[in-house]
Amino acid sequence: xxxxxxxxxxxxxxxxxxxxxxxxxSLAPVDAELARRYPGDPGTRQPVHTVYVPGDVLAADTVxxxxxxxxxxxxxxxxxxxxxxxxxxxxDDLAEPVYTRVRAKLEREPVEDLRVDFEDGYxxxxxxxxDETAARAARLVAEAHARGxxxxxxxxxxxxxxxxxxxxxxxxxxxxxxxLLEHGGLPGGLLLTLPxxxxxxxxxxxxxxxxxxxxxxxxxxxxxxxxxxxxxxxAILATDGTATVARMIQAAEGRATGLxxxxxxxxxxxxxxxxxxxSDHPAADHAKAVMQVAAAGTGVRVxxxxxxxxxxxxxxxxxxxxxxxxxxxxxxxxxxxxxxWDMHPGHLxxxxxxxYAFYRESFAAAxxxxxxxxxxxxxDVMDEPATAKALSGHLLRGLDCGALDLAEVTEATGLTxxxxxxxxxxxxxxxxxxxx
Numbered sequence: 001x002x003x004x005x006x007x008x009x010x011x012x013x014x015x016x017x018x019x020x021x022x023x024x025x026s027l028a029p030v031d032a033e034l035a036r037r038y039p040g041d042p043g044t045r046q047p048v049h050t051v052y053v054p055g056d057v058l059a060a061d062t063v064x065x066x067x068x069x070x071x072x073x074x075x076x077x078x079x080x081x082x083x084x085x086x087x088x089x090x091x092d093d094l095a096e097p098v099y100t101r102v103r104a105k106l107e108r109e110p111v112e113d114l115r116v117d118f119e120d121g122y123x124x125x126x127x128x129x130x131d132e133t134a135a136r137a138a139r140l141v142a143e144a145h146a147r148g149x150x151x152x153x154x155x156x157x158x159x160x161x162x163x164x165x166x167x168x169x170x171x172x173x174x175x176x177x178x179x180l181l182e183h184g185g186l187p188g189g190l191l192l193t194l195p196x197x198x199x200x201x202x203x204x205x206x207x208x209x210x211x212x213x214x215x216x217x218x219x220x221x222x223x224x225x226x227x228x229x230x231x232x233x234x235a236i237l238a239t240d241g242t243a244t245v246a247r248m249i250q251a252a253e254g255r256a257t258g259l260x261x262x263x264x265x266x267x268x269x270x271x272x273x274x275x276x277x278x279s280d281h282p283a284a285d286h287a288k289a290v291m292q293v294a295a296a297g298t299g300v301r302v303x304x305x306x307x308x309x310x311x312x313x314x315x316x317x318x319x320x321x322x323x324x325x326x327x328x329x330x331x332x333x334x335x336x337x338x339x340x341w342d343m344h345p346g347h348l349x350x351x352x353x354x355x356y357a358f359y360r361e362s363f364a365a366a367x368x369x370x371x372x373x374x375x376x377x378x379x380d381v382m383d384e385p386a387t388a389k390a391l392s393g394h395l396l397r398g399l400d401c402g403a404l405d406l407a408e409v410t411e412a413t414g415l416t417x418x419x420x421x422x423x424x425x426x427x428x429x430x431x432x433x434x435x436x
Contacts, residue, residue: 037250038297041393043424045400046301047113047153048355049342050260054121055133055156060140063151067110069345073311074103077318078349087319088326088350094357102352105402110348112401113153113339116141118172119160119195120265127168134172138179145187155191157229161202170209177224181217186224193260195229200244200251203228207253225255227303231262233269236287246294256300259291260341263305279305279328279340288337303339304332311346322350329354338397352401359398366391367412370423374415392423 053062078084084102085095116137118130125133137156144150156176159169173192180186194206210224228248230236238244249256266287267277278284284305291302307328311321325347332340333354342351370391392415398404399417406417413420 039299040297041301041424042299043421045152046338046397047151048338048401049111049340049351050113050115050153050303051111051342052115052117052121052157055116055118055130055137056122056125058116058137058140060143063111063114063144063149066345066348067106070106070110070348071103073318073346074106074349077311077315077322084349084353087322088353088357089323090353090357091361094360097360098353098356101356101402102349105352106348109151109402110345111151113191114151114155115191115193116154116156116176118169119157121157127171130168130172131175134175135179138176139183141187142180142183146184150187151189153189153191154187155193157193157195160194160196161205162196162198173209174213177213178217186219190224191257192224192226193229194226195262196231196265197228197248198232198234198244200247203248203251203256204253207251207255210255222254225257226252227258227260228252228256229260229262230287230291231265231269233266236290243290243294245291249294249298249300252300256298258301258303258339259295260303261288261291261305263341264308266305278307280331288335292336301339302337303341304337306341306343307347308343310344311350312344318346321346326350326354330358333358355401356403359394359401359403362394363398363404363408364412366394367409370395370415371413374413374419388423392420396420396424 051066059065074084078087081095081099084090084099085092090098118134122130122133134156141150141154144154156173158173158176159165161169177186180190194203197203206226210226211221213219214221214223228245230245235244235248238247245259249259261279261284263279263284264277267281267283268274270283272281272283288302288304295302307325309321309324311318311325329340329351332338340351342348370388373388373391395404395409395413396417399406399409409420410416415423
């Protein structure tokens with residue numbers, strides 16, 4: 001054997017092919033179960049927030065009004081990048097990019113997800129009035145989509161499946177969906193929220209309701225999905241000690257799109273005093289951690305709740321509320337809760353400031369690590385395929401919300417958006433797949 005030549009190693013095995021075949025056959029049901037229960041993230045855009053607007057308050061200019069009021073709050077209380085950065089503690093290198101992007105976002109797309117509320121924010125009304133309001137909401141949503149002024153996601157929060165309001169909730173949902181069909185069809189980005197879910201059987205009832213509507217209107221089976229709102233302790237832990245929320249996801253039969261944490265209802269359910277009801281309370285952290293684990297890999301996304309401290313009044317009070325909201329949002333993002341609720345237009349500046357700062361301050365490091373992985377280059381961090389998946393997902397979320405631009409991401413990583421999506425696409429058991 002000459003110098004530089006490698007010796008051909010003899011490869012031998014001891015097991016017959018039948019062994020692997022038998023194991024494969026025995027695990028086939030498990031393989032099918034994994035594929036069914038854990039399909040992975042859908043790969044679609046997730047809004048950074050949900051804005052709830054009472055059904056009777058919804059107007060044709062609601063979204064634009066929220067954007068204008070948020071811009072006015074900036075003009076009054078933080079008219080330039082330096083003053084805004086001083087309030088929130090942004091570094092000098094982030095101050096201008098974040099402020100500029102926040103203003104641009106408020107002018108272009110102030111709300112990413114608008115939910116017309118027929119539950120707590122709407123309250124009990126005469127049936128005829130709620131009927132009319134639901135029909136009007138459907139018309140306004142349809143018109144906004146026709147004009148191209150609708151947010152990327154819109155929908156309603158109906159009343160829950162508890163006996164006292166069940167029939168009312170069903171009727172409102174029927175009127176709203178029927179109205180959308182009569183005004184041009186179900187729009188893309190349609191989201192429905194089922195609140196105050198306590199038992200998996202209530203989720204099953206929602207599935208049967210949507211199946212009946214699809215059949216009645218000739219829609220494709222599975223066209224309608226919904227979010228499950230977690231607002232009671234029983235939704236987290238059942239009387240038999242099991243995690244109810246995990247059973248709820250399965251009861252949704254693939255229709256669940258999200259789990260939304262209800263800060264104040266859940267806190268009150270546990271007896272937390274009103275002054276301490278907040279999304280960073282230990283009870284809230286426990287509930288969201290259970291939700292997160294239950295939803296992992298299922299394609300169901302988790303949303304944080306809200307703060308009820310509104311940025312209104314004198315500048316000093318607005319700044320205090322902004323710092324609180326910014327801090328809670330950054331805390332949630334670090335814990336992988338990429339969505340939350342916003343209750344007031346004044347929350348929009350700090351929602352986007354927190355999101356943009358989060359993605360921009362980690363952009364360079366994430367892009368470098370992903371580029372090294374893609375090029376099989378070395379570095380001071382040894383990344384695995386699962387980490388590459390997380391890095392590309394991080395950059396895609398930054399792109400979707402406007403924190404990052406595609407040109408800068410491509411320049412830093414050498415990857416197109418399609419390639420980035422390729423890294424996030426592999427499912428369980430296929431993490432070695434690559435994209436170029």
